[in-house]
Each structure stands twice: as structure tokens, then as C-alpha cells.
Amino acid sequence: MFRLLTLAAGASMIAAGPAAAQRVTVSTGVDYSSGDYGTDTDTSILVIPFSLRASKDRWTFGASMPFISIDGSDSVVGGGGGPIVGGGNDTSSSRSGLGDLSLRGGYEIFDRNGAEFSVGGKVKLPTGSEEDNLSTGEADFSLGGEFALTRGDVTPFVELGYRWLGDPEGRNLRNGSYGTLGASVILPSDMVGIVSYDYSAASTGGIDDSHSLFGGLVTRLNRRLSLTGYGTVGLSEGAPDYGVGVLLSVRAKD
Numbered sequence: 001m002f003r004l005l006t007l008a009a010g011a012s013m014i015a016a017g018p019a020a021a022q023r024v025t026v027s028t029g030v031d032y033s034s035g036d037y038g039t040d041t042d043t044s045i046l047v048i049p050f051s052l053r054a055s056k057d058r059w060t061f062g063a064s065m066p067f068i069s070i071d072g073s074d075s076v077v078g079g080g081g082g083p084i085v086g087g088g089n090d091t092s093s094s095r096s097g098l099g100d101l102s103l104r105g106g107y108e109i110f111d112r113n114g115a116e117f118s119v120g121g122k123v124k125l126p127t128g129s130e131e132d133n134l135s136t137g138e139a140d141f142s143l144g145g146e147f148a149l150t151r152g153d154v155t156p157f158v159e160l161g162y163r164w165l166g167d168p169e170g171r172n173l174r175n176g177s178y179g180t181l182g183a184s185v186i187l188p189s190d191m192v193g194i195v196s197y198d199y200s201a202a203s204t205g206g207i208d209d210s211h212s213l214f215g216g217l218v219t220r221l222n223r224r225l226s227l228t229g230y231g232t233v234g235l236s237e238g239a240p241d242y243g244v245g246v247l248l249s250v251r252a253k254d
Contacts, residue, residue, distance in 0.1 A: 024252040027051040033243030035234055036073075037085045038207035041092050043072025045083060045240075047099075049247075058108040060120070065127065068134055069096035078134050084165065084173065084203045085238070099128040100135050114150035119143075126166070136173070138166020144178070153186040165203060176201025182214070190220035194230075200238075208238035224251040 031047040051064040068078045071094045076083050078099040106120030122142045128135030144161020159180040165173040182196025193216070200210040216230030225248070232243040 024052070024054045025249050026252070027053070027247055027249040029228070029245055029247035031243065031245035033232070033240040035240030035242070036237070037076050037083060037240065038202070038238045039073045039075050039085065041073040043070065043076045043083075045070050045072075045076070046096075047245075060104075060106040060108075060118075062102075062104040064102045064104075066099040067097070068099040068128070070094070070134070074133050077136055078128055084136060085207050093133065095132045095134060097129055097132055097134050101125045101127045116148045116150075117145065119145045130168070136166055136168040136171060138168045140165050142178075154183060155185075156183040157181075172205070173203050174201075174205070176203065176209075187217075192218040194218065198232075202238050208236045210239040211235040212239040225249070226251075 028048065028050050031049065032044070034042065034044040036042050046069040048067040049064055050066065051062065053060070053062040055061075066078070070076060070078070070083075072092055074091045074093055075085050078084070102122060102124050104120060104122040106118050108116060108118040110117055120143075124140040126135050126137045126139055130137030140163060142161055142163035144159055146157060146159040148155050148157035157180070160177070161179070162175065162177050164175045167173065178198075178200040180196050180198050182194065185193045187193055194214070195216075196214045198210070198212050198214055202209050212235055213233045214230065215232075216228055218226055218228045220226045228247040228249070230245055230247070232240070234241050
């Protein structure tokens with residue numbers, strides 16, 4: 001979800017033009033996904049994110065906290081970049097509440113002739129309830145970099161990173177890499193299309209890595225308001241079978 005918020009904010013900036021390079025954006029929406037995530041139980045996850053993103057000059061900062069509702073395997077808990085699977089727990093339950101707080105910072109190293117390279121880091125703080133199985137109860141960290149190349153109305157991009165998961169009691173989690181390969185395209189009527197392939201290493205042994213496809217459409221409703229609709233399709237047992245969502249972003253005054 002945090003990656004989606006970043007992509008949507010970036011795409012709306014493209015649609016709004018260079019004058020919107022410095023801004024504060026508030027976003028919320030609804031995200032629903034379903035799959036077995038490599039377990040023996042189908043699990044559905046509903047996420048309502050609340051996000052704040054600010055950019056100035058070469059710096060970008062963001063914060064996000066979701067409301068989460070999970071119905072399914074107790075091995076699946078909320079995470080800052082998506083659900084975390086681990087612990088070998090074969091019980092099931094329905095639980096809901098506020099999830100973990102994610103904080104992110106990024107710095108654009110260069111932007112020349114349409115080529116951009118930035119680096120960033122994220123920390124997930126365990127503000128969600130471990131008792132209700134909405135959080136691992138431990139902090140997670142990730143570092144990564146993104147390269148984008150704009151040629152006309154098309155901007156291919158690639159993101160690579162690594163995340164370090166905490167060591168919660170009763171869950172044998174492991175660190176791993178993640179990556180995204182995709183492109184955004186400026187369309188008529190102030191719209192931007194986004195497509196990508198996403199990868200995330202499994203957070204525990206015995207579960208397949210997550211491979212999925214993402215497609216979204218950002219529509220600028222007015223000078224400050226944009227709406228994003230999107231869908232995902234899982235390509236592996238470690239990914240949800242499918243996901244759909246909408247995201248509404250409001251840009252504060254310059």
C-alpha cells in the first residue's frame with residue numbers, strides 16, 4: 001500500500017505538471033485482497049489507509065497508518081508493505097483494528113535529461129495490536145532505490161530494495177529482497193496509467209515468494225484532487241489471488 005501511495009502521488013504530480021513539484025498530499029481509500037498466501041486457508045484482507053506525503057526540493061517524507069480487517073489464517077498479519085506470513089499457525093479468526101505506523105523518507109540523487117534516481121528507507125513501528133494478530137509486535141526496516149527514465153509521455157521505472165523483519169516470539173521470520181518493474185503513461189484527459197510487475201521474498205520458509213501484476217489508472221478530478229483505481233493479480237502461491245482498490249488523494253495548497 002505504501003508503494004501504491006507513492007506511485008499514485010508521483011503520477012498525479014506528472015498529470016499536474018512541473019509546478020506541483022513541492023506539495024503536501026493526504027490520501028485515503030479502500031483496498032481488498034484475497035488468497036491463501038501459501039497457507040492452507042483462504043484469507044481476505046480489507047485495508048483503509050490514511051496517508052500523508054510531503055515533498056520539498058529533493059526530499060520526500062511520508063507516513064501511513066491503516067485500518068485493517070483480516071478474515072482467515074492467523075499466520076497472516078499486517079505489515080508495512082503488505083501482509084507478513086509466518087509462524088506455522090493453522091488456526092483462523094476474524095480480527096480488525098488499526099495497523100502499524102509506517103514512516104518513509106527519500107532523497108533524489110539526480111534528475112537529468114529525464115533520468116531520475118532516488119534512494120529511500122522505511123520503518124514500520126508496531127502500533128497495531130499483536131494480541132489481536134494485526135501486527136508482529138516488532139519494528140521492521142527497509143532500504144531501497146528507484147530509477148525512472150521519462151521519454152515523452154512514458155516513464156519506465158525499476159525499484160529494488162531489502163527489508164529486515166523483526167524477531168517476534170513464536171514467528172520464525174526472515175529478511176528478504178523486494179522489487180518492482182513497471183511504467184507510467186500520461187493519457188488524455190489528465191489521466192495516468194500505471195502497470196508493474198512486483199516481487200517480494202517470502203517472509204518465512206515453506207512459503208513461495210510473491211509475484212504479482214499491478215495495473216492502475218490515476219484521474220485528476222481537479223487541480224488538487226485525484227482518484228486512483230487499481231487491481232492486482234497474483235502469479236504465485238505466495239501472493240494474493242487478486243486485489244482491487246481505490247485511492248483518493250488531496251493536495252494541500254502550495
